Amino acid sequence: MKITNTLIAATAVAGLAGTAFAEAHMDRDGWPESFTVGTASQGGTYFAYGSGWANLVAEELGISGGGEVTGGPMQNMALVHTGDAQFGMTTMGPAKESLDGTNPIAPGLQMTGACAMFPMYQTPFSVTALSSSGIETIADIPDGAKIGFGPAGSTSDTYFPRMMDALGVNYDRRNGGWSDLGGQLQDGLLDVIAFAAGVPVPAVSQLEVQTDVNIIEFTEEEQATLLGEFPVSEFDIAADTYTTLEAPARSVSMWNFSIANCDLPESFVNAVVDIVMSDNERMVNIHRAAASTLPENWDKNKVLKWHPGAARWFKENAGADIPDDMIHGM
Template identity: 85%
Template sequence: MKTNAFAKFTVVATATALTTGMAFAEAHADREGWPESFTVGTASQGGTYFAYGSGWANLVAEELGLSGSGEVTGGPMQNMALVHTGEAQFGMTTMGPAAESLAGTNPIAPGLQMTNACAMFPMYQTPFSITALSSSGITSVSEIPEGARIGFGPAGSTSDTYFPRMMEELGVVFERRNGGWSDLGGQLQDGLLDVIAFAAGVPVPAVSQLEVQTDINIIEFTEEEQAQILEAFPVSQFDIAPSTYTTLEEPARSVSMWNFAIANCDLPESFVYAVVDIVMSDNERMVNVHRAAASTLPENWDRNTVMMWHPGAARWFEENAGADIPDDMIHGDM
């Protein structure tokens, strides 16, 4: 893993933030073993993970009076590896890559069961959405021409892991391309790609930027295509609301996969409890970070059916959300 190549965006708590967060900090006075700084593994710039992850890193840093940072990474698969090894204290992943990482089939480190990455809090659902330029004439999956150049996001991302398989399941024959979200959006606009197939929280910044600059088609699945994908992959039914993009006039049929924030399982219980408290206790503040956080709600704790819970996170949800988390799903409680 070339972690030294990651662009690192550090947010240092200011004196103002220290004053603002003083009451909160006093409520979490037990700081034994807490790190002086932390990083959150996100994904590429132009994607939802980067905006969302950098936002909550900033929020937690300010409230706790710590130095916090968001790292540009390869996305969920790499975040599982970084958090498992402790190279990043926190990260974000989706249920599919989490399950593969726990099973030892993460392509970053085949055979390594990444069991030291623990669930921390629910984030949002990642819809799988397809975009083409209106000038292409592509308005449905069946109209994607044979050999189309399709951008699937960064290598190893949720999008790159699952969307090519979905397209193959639907009989699409394509050339696979990878890159950051913003870069692929630019390639589509420049005619270097025919389609972009993104799995990311909506609105995807790169798609929002595209529709300001040119006319695009956001392509939904047919009922039959959706049913076929639901049968074949660990995803849920999802509609992209028309308010998400100005291009949409009615809901767009899609599928989605849940995202969770993750923590290194060895982090102090009191530290993770404090972080979860900041993120989960004020949803309006999180929605200001990114609109996808509308689903960052305590009642969605049960969307994790894959990972062990960090003890600090489990305690927060048990105390504040009425969660009934089995002991054998809490790290260290087995």
């Protein structure tokens, strides 16, 4: 599988801080000369978050690296499994489907070459419409509404149509990058966008600046239906996430994890995890969703085997009780 998308921020020059950190990680046997992080489409949280931590790691370690525009979690599992990308980002649902061999990118292939690296954040599922549409609830979505579900193969595209089916919504399915879908919503080409992305979603924040929108929460009954049928958890989108919200919005969410090719050197992955997990303030400056990128959230991974370098970091620094059968190669 060949990466063909443009590498974003491909090279970061090491400064004094990077040199000092690099000296603390002198065991570089087998390290790659450069790396890429599979993210998702521009305008979404994966792109901003992933490109940010890729540049941080590149600067600290003094090697070339950056974020790659991809189709999102499903494609990232495939790219990391094959080694076409050293790192990527995925959610627990697509990760499980990929391990089970039901990833639509390569049906039947069990993508066991992708290992857990560190917890990122929860992905809320939320629905946005223009205020002028009159759509204020899920029940208001008209029959045959044109709904943008994000890039094909993304977490949103994989799960949100099934969720809409479960909630009895009849729709015309559309795909595209979040920025493009936001423009289509504003131009009246879409009725609704169904976002599955870390909040605040850049495309929604941009829409708020340009027009009036409704961020639609699930009712208690709708939330209960989704909790019963999908691998999701309860989640409230905080009122201060968007200027549009006046109170928390009821939602559901799915955990995101960064992944690494399982064959990468243990010392390399350990160094990357150390950079990301040792200074949460820097990560939050990259994206607010990183407020959940905390060592204690290691236990949210119930699906993927851990990369040995990552497992060692969490055992030594977070008291993680990771069983041997959940660590690659053990």
